[in-house]
Amino acid sequence: LAKTTQPISMDSYEGQEVNxxxxxxxxxxxxxITWYQQFPSQGPRFxxxxxxxxxxxxxxxLFIPADRKSSTLSLPRVSLSDTAVYYCLVGVGFSGxxxxxxxxxxxxxxxxx
Amino acid sequence: xxxxIQSPRHEVTEMGQEVTLRxxxxxxxxxxxxxxxxxxxxxxxxxxFNNNVPIDDSGMPEDRFSAKxxxxxxxTLKIQPSEPRDSAVYFCASSLLGIAGGPSSxxxxxxxxxxxxxxx
Numbered sequence: 154l155a156k157t158t159q160p161i162s163m164d165s166y167e168g169q170e171v172n173x174x175x176x177x178x179x180x181x182x183x184x185x186i187t188w189y190q191q192f193p194s195q196g197p198r199f200x201x202x203x204x205x206x207x208x209x210x211x212x213x214x215l216f217i218p219a220d221r222k223s224s225t226l227s228l229p230r231v232s233l234s235d236t237a238v239y240y241c242l243v244g245v246g247f248s249g250x251x252x253x254x255x256x257x258x259x260x261x262x263x264x265x266x
Numbered sequence: 267x268x269x270x271i272q273s274p275r276h277e278v279t280e281m282g283q284e285v286t287l288r289x290x291x292x293x294x295x296x297x298x299x300x301x302x303x304x305x306x307x308x309x310x311x312x313x314x315f316n317n318n319v320p321i322d323d324s325g326m327p328e329d330r331f332s333a334k335x336x337x338x339x340x341x342t343l344k345i346q347p348s349e350p351r352d353s354a355v356y357f358c359a360s361s362l363l364g365i366a367g368g369p370s371s372x373x374x375x376x377x378x379x380x381x382x383x384x385x386x
Contacts, residue, residue: 187371196270196357196377197309240309242371253322254299254371256309 157241157257164263171228173260175241178222181252184244186217186224191238191259200239201226228262236264270378272358278384284346287381289358290339299375300333300343301357309357315341316363348385355380 189197244252
């Protein structure tokens with residue numbers, strides 16, 4: 154089954170920009186790319202999503218190249234509270250006729266003072 | 267809305283016992299997902315329902331696992347008999363109808379707080 158691939162962990166310092174890339178070679182043509190954030194002892198929560206090019210909201214930006222086989226989550230000027238695990242989620246084609254939703258393994262981001 | 271509600275929050279049981287996890291999705295949502303999270307395997311989709319009907323259970327690890335959704339406001343995940351390797355955090359999530367008639371990452375999934383299961 155198709156997988157998504159992301160770095161296991163990243164370290165950064167307060168005020169820096171962090172970019173996390175997810176590879177998803179078999180993304181379904183009709184599906185989006187969504188990123189989630191998870192804090193310890195909580196369920197994942199939605200951060201941002203996009204279909205192509207660039208999307209920006211109040212907390213992050215998402216860059217998607219034309220072939221859509223990867224995406225990059227960009228967190229501007231991170232703070233200690235951004236320390237969390239970040240997951241990408243995509244749909245891939247499934248023989249059952251529906252897209253199968255696949256979460257990446259997650260990237261553990263540690264922000265240091 | 268109170269969000270997705272799961273119970274219990276923590277469950278400790280002994281190998282061989284039956285375990286039932288419960289979930290109340292957000293009212294009006296069309297999809298309900300059950301996930302299992304472990305350090306080794308990350309977030310795994312076990313099964314999802316559309317309008318109370320199980321659609322894809324290919325992630326259910328084996329026959330010891332079963333899930334039901336008797337109505338739009340309640341779902342259960344049952345493990346019988348439980349084994350130590352079932353120890354994990356189990357999340358329930360719900361979302362609205364996806365694009366193209368099926369589940370899509372387009373529709374935000376709202377996760378519950380999870381049930382931490384420990385099987386001794």
